[in-house]
Amino acid sequence: MTSDGSRTPSGGIVIIGSLSPETQEQLAKVADGKIATVSGAPQTHVLETTGVDLRRLSERVNKVVGTEGVVAPILADDEGNQLLPTGRMQVRFKEAPTDKVLQSFARKHKVAPGERNKWSPQQAEFAVRTDDTRYFPDVAAEMEKDSKVATAWPDVRAAFRREST
Amino acid sequence: MKLRFGKDDWLELEPVSLDSHVQRGMRTFSLGPEVAMASPTERAAASRAAVVANRVVQQVFQKSVPAYASPAQRAAADLDKVQTAVFSDPRGTLRVVYREVVLRFEPNLAEAKQKALLDKYGLQIRVRNAFQSDQLIAFDPTRKYIAERMVELANELTETDEVVFAFPNFVSEFKRGLQAPKPIAAQWHLATVNARRAWSKSQGGGIVIAVLDDGVDVDHPNLAANIKRKPDSSEPRDRFGRDFFVGEAAPDHFDPTPKRFRAPFDMMAGNDIHGTCCAGVAAASGKKGVFGIAPRASILPVKIFHADDLATESQVANAIRYASRFADILSCSWSGPASPDIRFALEEAGAGRGGKGCPIFCATGNDFRDQVGFPAQSPFSIGVGASTDQGDLADYSNRGPQVSVVAPSSGGAKGIFTTDVSNPGRGFNIGNAAAGGADGLNTNVFGGTSSATPLAAGIAALVLAANSSLSRDDVRNILQSTAEKIGPAASYDANGHSDRFGFGQVDAAAAVDAALAAAAAAKVSPDAQKPVKKAAKKTSKSKKGSKKKSPKKAAKKSGRNTAKKSAKKAVKKAARKSG
Incomplete structure (x- = not known):
């Protein structure tokens, strides 16, 4: 993790994309486990594992998934909360980027063209491409090294709790 | 019930259901039997509406007869015929209507045209607005348009070409400064x-x-x-x-x-x-x-x-x-x-x-x-x-x-x-x-x-x-x-x-x-x-x-x-x- 050091890969792999039944079958074999879907998050599949090198597993899963989806490790914070990457990167630029900057940034970092945040012009969102075989956390790390970038992080789905007793 | 608020807007009015009966020659409002089964909050709201309705009827619609008048004197003044409707507007303000409507005609509309429209609905002029010559208060002497029907009449009048707006002449709660309402004990x-x-x-x-x-x-x-x-x-x-x-x-x-x-x-x-x-x-x-x-x-x-x-x-x-x-x-x-x-x-x-x-x-x-x-x-x-x-x-x-x-x-x-x-x-x-x-x-x-x-x-x-x-x-x-x-x-x-x-x-x-x-x-x-x-x-x-x-x-x-x-x-x- 880049902008928030407390988030580390842990506990499994997320695949974001529409997977064919054949791919799902192959994935189950690769991961020695079942593929779960996520309620309210269509096209998000989770392979939960323990004690596995997630970078290696990610490479293997990527080969199976091909261009059907984006592969990323599940992230966990200090408190053990599991965070499921959405396949998109949030990038906070030092200055509000122009369209030209967004385009060249996408090209340079091999991600889909970015979309400026409507509510926060300094920020933009980039989707990781399905043909990208890099280890997902490395993409954010590379982006953060860019001189135009203040910070970058993978967007995630997380469990929020309504605080009623 | 919806009331036209000018030509393009509407005001949502919620009728408040109250029982009414004639007591000593006067129309009096009380809670209906269905309220007995209602929640504490509904009962409290209905009670407030009954209090306001009684106060309005006595102080506004029946004020032509002194408070000490006998039932016979009241009956002679047709006080028992007073029919009102009580509404709650979106802010919760209670509005009581009887039989008057406030009318604003299009600017410089000929008096003959004004009269023709009033005659069409059987309305008589109660008073012309001293500061706005196109505006007046009218009423229905036959009591055809009273209570809820007065709201319908106002809507109908507003839809005519001659009228800018028509509004029931509500007697509403106007609060002096801020009144602090009293919440129920459960809160x-x-x-x-x-x-x-x-x-x-x-x-x-x-x-x-x-x-x-x-x-x-x-x-x-x-x-x-x-x-x-x-x-x-x-x-x-x-x-x-x-x-x-x-x-x-x-x-x-x-x-x-x-x-x-x-x-x-x-x-x-x-x-x-x-x-x-x-x-x-x-x-x-x-x-x-x-x-x-x-x-x-x-x-x-x-x-x-x-x-x-x-x-x-x-x-x-x-x-x-x-x-x-x-x-x-x-x-x-x-x-x-x-x-x-x-x-x-x-x-x-x-x-x-x-x-x-x-x-x-x-x-x-x-x-x-x-x-x-x-x-x-x-x-x-x-x-x-x-x-x-x-x-x-x-x-x-x-x-x-x-x-x-x-x-x-x-x-x-x-x-x-x-x-x-x-x-x-x-x-x-x-x-x-x-x-x-x-x-x-x-x-x-x-x-x-x-x-x-x-x-x-x-x-x-x-x-x-x-x-x-x-x-x-x-x-x-x-x-x-x-x-x-x-x-x-x-x-x-x-x-x-x-x-x-x-x-x-x-x-x-x-x-x-x-x-x-x-x-x-x-x-x-x-x-x-x-x-x-x-x-x-x-x-x-x-x-x-x-x-x-x-x-x-x-x-x-x-x-x-x-x-x-x-x-x-x-x-x-x-x-x-x-x-």
């Missing part, structure tokens, strides 16, 4: 924070509270009047808030109401029943008897959850950004993993309210532990813990340096009585008389730091309505400095802070007094939208100061030590004044 938490004393000076009018949660029932009879309409004037689809759980491209993005329901329907898990309760605690209108702490404030529903489904952080962050653009105060009765995006959004909300910043109230969490949850732990939010009806800390309420204040909630003998989703068979109360009423519109089991948070947010609305020039740090300082110290004195450090109670339990009346005193000190009228130059200078100066601080440094100071000198001075002065 004990309002008494605990001295709501009625605060309401005599401020009821939150003109302030918008965004409730970021699992949706708000915008049709709830106790909420509908206070839902912020058309918050984003540049987006016609934004009628009353948005659903950020789904993306902006989703068809239901502009529907922030509860959507997810799953059996068992009275459990929070699987159901969107939380946000409606929170909204009620903050700003229920009281129209149907249940009050929020800021009954004249508006609610901006911002849906960020679909029950317990995982939510996308960037969408929660964008919901905060949206809310800080179109609301004055944000209420967040939830917690989740610390997130860079949400942290940025909280910081950016400092630019809301024209640079004065939106106070963001966040639940400290219900984990029984010595750690405040996120985002309550952020220096850009105001962490709210829960106290009980016993004047102690609720055992579940998290403790830590970021607890700013506590507010009454569950955990003692009583829960919080508030609004519940009105969909039949849905909500914490699915129709149990003992759980808040057989109609299922309210619940008495709400609680947690979830309930404490909108209570504090609503008090902030009272404060900002009293003095709109305050910055978000000023609001925090006022709530903290006027909070009542509860629990053992030893809990508090030399600065008056306790990891358990924060700076104490919120006190609405003291906070409003301090806001008004700060306005007076800064020579700002309570109604003024802009402070005088001197005050504005001070505000912007201190804002710059706080902007320079890194989030980490500010976190170290727990936010609470970033007090603005000006606000502190004003608050101190206010405290001295109130003795």
Whole structure:
């Protein structure tokens, strides 16, 4: 993790994309486990594992998934909360980027063209491409090294709790 | 029933059902038999309507006969024929109509044409307006158009080409200054924070509270009047808030109401029943008897959850950004993993309210532990813990340096009585008389730091309505400095802070007094939208100061030590004044 050091890969792999039944079958074999879907998050599949090198597993899963989806490790914070990457990167630029900057940034970092945040012009969102075989956390790390970038992080789905007793 | 409000607009009027009978030659109104089975709040509302209707009939419609007249004299004056209708408008104001209509003709319409129209409906002129020659009051001597039919007649007249507007000549409740309504005893938490004393000076009018949660029932009879309409004037689809759980491209993005329901329907898990309760605690209108702490404030529903489904952080962050653009105060009765995006959004909300910043109230969490949850732990939010009806800390309420204040909630003998989703068979109360009423519109089991948070947010609305020039740090300082110290004195450090109670339990009346005193000190009228130059200078100066601080440094100071000198001075002065 880049902008928030407390988030580390842990506990499994997320695949974001529409997977064919054949791919799902192959994935189950690769991961020695079942593929779960996520309620309210269509096209998000989770392979939960323990004690596995997630970078290696990610490479293997990527080969199976091909261009059907984006592969990323599940992230966990200090408190053990599991965070499921959405396949998109949030990038906070030092200055509000122009369209030209967004385009060249996408090209340079091999991600889909970015979309400026409507509510926060300094920020933009980039989707990781399905043909990208890099280890997902490395993409954010590379982006953060860019001189135009203040910070970058993978967007995630997380469990929020309504605080009623 | 709908009443035309000019050519293009409508006013929703809800008929109040009352029984009437003739007693000593006079028409008298009382509660109908169906009200006997109604909830306590409905009975209270109907009683008020009967009192108002009787007062109006006696003081206005029957005033031609002296009070000491005999029944025979009254009958001779046709007093027993007085038929009225009582309506409640969207603000909960009662309007009584008998048989007069106010008519404004098109400018310079010939008198013959005016007469022709009046004759068509059998109306006679009661009086012409002395200041507006095209306007008059007419009545129907045959009593064909009376009560509800008068509303229909007004609509019909407004639709004609000759008329600019026609309006029943309502006798309405006009309140002198602010009358503090009396909530039902079940809403004990309002008494605990001295709501009625605060309401005599401020009821939150003109302030918008965004409730970021699992949706708000915008049709709830106790909420509908206070839902912020058309918050984003540049987006016609934004009628009353948005659903950020789904993306902006989703068809239901502009529907922030509860959507997810799953059996068992009275459990929070699987159901969107939380946000409606929170909204009620903050700003229920009281129209149907249940009050929020800021009954004249508006609610901006911002849906960020679909029950317990995982939510996308960037969408929660964008919901905060949206809310800080179109609301004055944000209420967040939830917690989740610390997130860079949400942290940025909280910081950016400092630019809301024209640079004065939106106070963001966040639940400290219900984990029984010595750690405040996120985002309550952020220096850009105001962490709210829960106290009980016993004047102690609720055992579940998290403790830590970021607890700013506590507010009454569950955990003692009583829960919080508030609004519940009105969909039949849905909500914490699915129709149990003992759980808040057989109609299922309210619940008495709400609680947690979830309930404490909108209570504090609503008090902030009272404060900002009293003095709109305050910055978000000023609001925090006022709530903290006027909070009542509860629990053992030893809990508090030399600065008056306790990891358990924060700076104490919120006190609405003291906070409003301090806001008004700060306005007076800064020579700002309570109604003024802009402070005088001197005050504005001070505000912007201190804002710059706080902007320079890194989030980490500010976190170290727990936010609470970033007090603005000006606000502190004003608050101190206010405290001295109130003795």
